[in-house]
Amino acid sequence: MIDIIGVPLGFGAGKSGSELGVEAIRHSKIRGSKVTHHLEQLGYVVTDRGNVPIVQPSDGYKTSGGVRHLTEVSLSSANIAAVLIESLNSGATPVVLGGDHSIAIGSFSGIATHFKEKGEEIGLIWFDAHADINTPETSASGNIHGMPLAAILGYGATELVNVASNGSKLDPRFFAHIGARDIDPGEKAMIEKLGLRDRFFTMSDIDKRGMLACVEDAIRIAGAASGGFAVTFDVDMIDPRFAPGSGTLVRGGTTYREAHLALELIAESGKMRSFEIVEVNPLLDQSNLTVELACELILSAFGKTIL
Amino acid sequence: MVESRVTVVNNLGLHARAAAQLVRLAGQFESTIRIIRPDKDIFADAKSILNLLTLAASIGTVLHLQAEGPDEEKALNAVEELFKSGFGEL
Numbered sequence: 001m002i003d004i005i006g007v008p009l010g011f012g013a014g015k016s017g018s019e020l021g022v023e024a025i026r027h028s029k030i031r032g033s034k035v036t037h038h039l040e041q042l043g044y045v046v047t048d049r050g051n052v053p054i055v056q057p058s059d060g061y062k063t064s065g066g067v068r069h070l071t072e073v074s075l076s077s078a079n080i081a082a083v084l085i086e087s088l089n090s091g092a093t094p095v096v097l098g099g100d101h102s103i104a105i106g107s108f109s110g111i112a113t114h115f116k117e118k119g120e121e122i123g124l125i126w127f128d129a130h131a132d133i134n135t136p137e138t139s140a141s142g143n144i145h146g147m148p149l150a151a152i153l154g155y156g157a158t159e160l161v162n163v164a165s166n167g168s169k170l171d172p173r174f175f176a177h178i179g180a181r182d183i184d185p186g187e188k189a190m191i192e193k194l195g196l197r198d199r200f201f202t203m204s205d206i207d208k209r210g211m212l213a214c215v216e217d218a219i220r221i222a223g224a225a226s227g228g229f230a231v232t233f234d235v236d237m238i239d240p241r242f243a244p245g246s247g248t249l250v251r252g253g254t255t256y257r258e259a260h261l262a263l264e265l266i267a268e269s270g271k272m273r274s275f276e277i278v279e280v281n282p283l284l285d286q287s288n289l290t291v292e293l294a295c296e297l298i299l300s301a302f303g304k305t306i307l
Numbered sequence: 308m309v310e311s312r313v314t315v316v317n318n319l320g321l322h323a324r325a326a327a328q329l330v331r332l333a334g335q336f337e338s339t340i341r342i343i344r345p346d347k348d349i350f351a352d353a354k355s356i357l358n359l360l361t362l363a364a365s366i367g368t369v370l371h372l373q374a375e376g377p378d379e380e381k382a383l384n385a386v387e388e389l390f391k392s393g394f395g396e397l
Contacts, residue, residue, distance in 0.1 A: 079322075082324075
């Protein structure tokens, strides 16, 4: 059972447009059919739950304590978390369509709260060109989409740390990050401080060891959690040649096939409890390449294979 | 079917935590409970948090309540009380 949940929140990013990713993914057709239809063909019962109501900023670029749109993102995050909890309680596997990456604060807070109430641990595999582990103190832009990992680890603005339940949501023992190649100095210091170096499979690690070995390690780490793991996938992990429609592109990303391989392995593991795709920006896309790639990645994550 | 009218009295309105409380309460009854926002011509199933959040009911919003089923009276009273108590935030 799959629940499609749209989260049209794009004001956590510097460039607008990722809020349109939700409808673009929902309505685009690959090989003549929408992603929901393809998921049904894979044997799932799919329900489109519509979009999570987002609290919109009313007065331009409001900053509070070095964080842009803190109130709106934190109120919206509470909504996102509540909807994720409802979906997981019903026994469904949520597919969250973003939105910028700030939505991971709400989604993972909801997921973690659900599993905590069940007395289970939950892991997280995070695909991204960036570490997203800034805090208001280290962030140059104040954009919340650079802070979600810090927030769910319990660092940064209280309003973001305490979504759905108080304090840290993620046990670093069950966390793995794949594809990083653009990490701010403050983020490097944070990763070192928290002892997370071996949780990051950077592009350099992928170059040296190959995607297969890195993803197998990530699945082993996150899959050690008793409840399985959630996946959050920022399309900017993939090289801009294959995924040009995103707001913070960085050269030197993975290939198209490496991205699919990663998600095919995750599907094979049988331990994924939630999937999220973020930072698809149709306003910056070329010929719908990135949107269609996002649709295909969802299918790989749910078991679509070549043969 | 029984009906009544309530006004949202808590500062934060029918936000995520309040809506979760309402869903938990509504789930204790067999009856169908509908929350209607007449000024926007939208309604929500009180047993669905996503539905309730879509109402975006802030402080001062007038809502109509409808309950239908074997325990409709009890359900309506309980939901009315929850709104009046401001979801424990007053």
